[in-house]
Amino acid sequence: MPAAQENPSGFIPLELTGALSTRPMIVLGLLATLVVVLNWTAVQRMLRKAWLRRHGYLQNYEGKPIPEVKGESRFSRFSHGYELSREGSKLAGDEPYIIWNGTHPEVVLTQAEHVREFYSKRSQEHFKPENANMGHYFGRVMGVCAGVQNGAVWKNIRKVFDPYFSYKSAMGFSEIFATEFKKWMDDLASQAGRKSEFVVEATTVCTVLPFKLIALACYGPAMTDKRVLLTTWFGRKQRSRLFNLLPTASKKDMDTFESDWKQFNFFMMRESEAKGLPCPAREMYHDVLAGTITEANWLQTIDEILFTNLDVTSAILAFLLINLSINQPVQQELRAEILESLGASPTTVADMIDSNKNPLEAYIRKTDTLLEYTCIESGRLCPAVWFTLPEYAGADLDIGGYRVPAGTSCIIDWARLNTESRLWNPEPNRDLNNMEQAGPEVTGRVFYPQRFRGMSPTTYRWSMLRFGLGGRQCIGKNFAARIMKQFLVEVLTRYRVELDGERPVKQWGTINVELREDRFTVMPKQNVRFVRI
Ligand code: HEM
Numbered sequence: 433m434p435a436a437q438e439n440p441s442g443f444i445p446l447e448l449t450g451a452l453s454t455r456p457m458i459v460l461g462l463l464a465t466l467v468v469v470l471n472w473t474a475v476q477r478m479l480r481k482a483w484l485r486r487h488g489y490l491q492n493y494e495g496k497p498i499p500e501v502k503g504e505s506r507f508s509r510f511s512h513g514y515e516l517s518r519e520g521s522k523l524a525g526d527e528p529y530i531i532w533n534g535t536h537p538e539v540v541l542t543q544a545e546h547v548r549e550f551y552s553k554r555s556q557e558h559f560k561p562e563n564a565n566m567g568h569y570f571g572r573v574m575g576v577c578a579g580v581q582n583g584a585v586w587k588n589i590r591k592v593f594d595p596y597f598s599y600k601s602a603m604g605f606s607e608i609f610a611t612e613f614k615k616w617m618d619d620l621a622s623q624a625g626r627k628s629e630f631v632v633e634a635t636t637v638c639t640v641l642p643f644k645l646i647a648l649a650c651y652g653p654a655m656t657d658k659r660v661l662l663t664t665w666f667g668r669k670q671r672s673r674l675f676n677l678l679p680t681a682s683k684k685d686m687d688t689f690e691s692d693w694k695q696f697n698f699f700m701m702r703e704s705e706a707k708g709l710p711c712p713a714r715e716m717y718h719d720v721l722a723g724t725i726t727e728a729n730w731l732q733t734i735d736e737i738l739f740t741n742l743d744v745t746s747a748i749l750a751f752l753l754i755n756l757s758i759n760q761p762v763q764q765e766l767r768a769e770i771l772e773s774l775g776a777s778p779t780t781v782a783d784m785i786d787s788n789k790n791p792l793e794a795y796i797r798k799t800d801t802l803l804e805y806t807c808i809e810s811g812r813l814c815p816a817v818w819f820t821l822p823e824y825a826g827a828d829l830d831i832g833g834y835r836v837p838a839g840t841s842c843i844i845d846w847a848r849l850n851t852e853s854r855l856w857n858p859e860p861n862r863d864l865n866n867m868e869q870a871g872p873e874v875t876g877r878v879f880y881p882q883r884f885r886g887m888s889p890t891t892y893r894w895s896m897l898r899f900g901l902g903g904r905q906c907i908g909k910n911f912a913a914r915i916m917k918q919f920l921v922e923v924l925t926r927y928r929v930e931l932d933g934e935r936p937v938k939q940w941g942t943i944n945v946e947l948r949e950d951r952f953t954v955m956p957k958q959n960v961r962f963v964r965i
Pocket of ligand 1: 578579580590597646736737738741744745748811816897898899900901902904905906907908909911912913
């Protein structure tokens with residue numbers, strides 16, 4: 433076990449500062465005064481910085497300290513993440529910098545080089561800090577789910593969950609997905625009645641569908657429409673529970689959720705067993721009984737899969753609609769590609785699934801299509817959160833010329849990494865074959881899916897975050913990628929999408945629609961018009 437794990441909080445005991453060995457009374461007096469004048473957190477930060485500097489850390493080899501954004505960022509990174517990102521950029525330019533999370537300094541990585549330096553060496557010796565450095569309440573909500581576990585516990589959770597979310601498993605859902613997408617499209621059309629066009633709020637219309645699809649992957653056919661409604665109710669509670677971590681709302685729902693959630697999962701297991709239906713959650717529970725993972729690991733990881741990632745997936749789908757609404761030429765080109773790939777016949781997608789040739793499946797599996805590039809490009813420009821959850825290395829690292837000690841959390845400024853890399857931005861003599869059609873105006877801030885044509889994923893490995901960069905990857909990436917593609921096929925074969933209403937004055941980097949303020953994730957608030965074609 434690396435030294436950093438022995439002290440995962442990274443807290444440096446006072447005696448290590450060397451301050452107490454001489455003239456203890458004076459030092460104690462000074463400390464007491466400091467605690468009164470400042471506060472205990474500020475004093476701990478000062479002591480920690482002093483200790484780190486004394487050991488040559490968080491400074492470069494000329495002794496220049498790493499830039500620091502002062503103040504507390506535990507919650508503002510979610511509630512005002514874009515503003516914090518701008519502040520960091522203004523302060524440090526292309527250099528890494530630190531922000532504070534309670535008494536933890538966290539190094540913000542903004543450039544492809546920083547990310548490569550952090551992840552390329554021994555990334556299997558990386559760890560997630562306890563409770564993601566987010567404190568006790570976060571621990572209660574998410575503390576033992578896959579996303580914040582390490583070592584053997586994390587490996588065991590993944591061993592239990594991964595088979596149900598593999599590429600093969602996601603592709604095996606073709607018929608179920610076809611039925612669910614058809615239902616969703618029919619619902620949408622019936623809401624519109626006879627009208628040839630209608631307006632919907634992008635995120636709202638993109639929430640229940642991915643929830644149902646992921647819930648089916650967790651609970652199998654016992655997950656009926658009625659239960660989806662019940663579970664989305666849980667989802668609302670869950671989201672407010674997460675939002676309650678922000679010091680803005682009441683915490684009244686925190687306690688009841690745990691027991692309700694457990695009861696719901698046990699009900700689903702009993703029900704599927706009684707009806708003789710397959711149920712992945714029930715199958716996974718055998719590993720709880722066998723002691724491979726704990727019941728809390730099981731409950732919280734299903735919770736993480738269904739609810740925490742629901743906001744991410746709904747927002748990603750909504751941003752697809754928005755980006756294609758803003759970029760009509762790309763929408764037209766993509767629709768032409770879809771119709772050509774599906775045989776240009778206006779049959780329903782469900783019908784096509786039944787055909788022997790199965791053109792939809794073949795098209796979805798291809799990775800050299802405008803459909804694939806559009807999904808990647810929309811995710812590149814519209815991050816799921818402004819800053820990722822922290823992760824630390826078990827060994828000292830050099831990042832951007834600064835010495836970062838083992839055990840120091842690093843986080844990624846998702847939007848800056850995905851847009852500022854040299855790879856995305858024009859240089860006078862660049863010879864990237866994929867960019868031959870792009871003029872100098874195609875910077876990293878522009879929506880241009882064609883930039884990925886002919887570009888190997890290894891070329892952009894360190895220049896963008898999508899489903900994870902190091903040894904850890906998103907459990908749901910195969911499902912998410914499939915849902916995004918099938919979603920676009922379904923929508924674009926029937927509708928043209930356009931933005932509805934005024935665009936806001938404020939621009940959030942590459943996002944120029946309104947954003948919701950009551951979410952941990954980056955979520956648009958924008959109406960989109962569907963016009964029948
Ligand atoms: C387009 C939508 C999605 C994006 C962009 C996304 C992105 C990510 C990222 C960046 C991580 C962090 C990986 C790391 O620790 O470095 C992650 C983790 C995770 N995601 Fe996703 N995700 C998406 C959808 C989903 C879905 C639909 C599910 C559920 C089926 C899911 C389940 C998870 C889980 C359980 C983890 C924790 C994995 C671990 O640490 O072992 N995600 N995701």
